[in-house]
Amino acid sequence: MIRPLRGLYVITPDRAANGSADPGPPLVDLVASAIQGGARVVQYRDKGPGWSRRQAAALLTLCRAAGIPLIVNDDIELAAAVGADGVHLGRDDADPRRAREVLGPEALIGVSCYDRLDLALAAERAGAGYVAFGSFFPSPTKPHAVRPGPDLLTEARRALGVPLVAIGGITPQNAGALITAGADMVALISGIFSAPDVTAAAQAYSRLFPAPEHPTEDPQ
DSSP states (O other), X not given: OOXXXXXXXXXXXXXXXXXXXXXXXXXXXXXXXXXXXXXXXEEEOOOSXXXXXXXXXXXXXXXXXXXXXXXXXXXXHHHHHHTOSEEEXXXXXXXXXXXXXXXXTTOEEEEEEETOHHHHHHHHHTTOSEEEEOXXXXXXXXXXXXXXXXXXXXXXXXXXXXXXXXXXXXXXXXXXXXXXXXXXXXEESHHHHTSSSHHHHHHHHHTTSOOOOOOOOOOO
């Protein structure tokens, strides 16, 4: 069973970031280490010369075993081909409605909304299952991205009924303010996969999210 969207959201690095034209098993190993450290969503993002269906399928097997969703960045057809749990769409990608038509009613569709609440409201109306805001802090992945403040998360929390993902330059030191402001998840690329110990890096973020409370069983 897939867990609720809460906690650490990891996005795979580009192939070039792994020092190989074909990351193959090493990328799977990195993601396994992130899951061991508490990652709750994995997004397969590859901006290299081509998508790898084999790689996406391997990551899906890994995520299935851990009970967490695998999201494919941008490519609805790849998500459908491997049976991924959903797709993440950016400004120049397909409409969420088309993704829903292709992937079905249960698919998890995320939409990047940058610094704009109006985009998030439109995405929710179009069937998005979560929305992402950022970059909140300077990021090596997107150095020229817009910079919303944490107050956007607070405003979005009041206006939206879907989970909120914060992304961009997030560290264990600044993530807490975003979570307090309303982020359900924090998304990381280099902050996890460039770390010397991926599991320990993932744990540092996962510990920022309180464990869900479970009602005490009635002894009667």
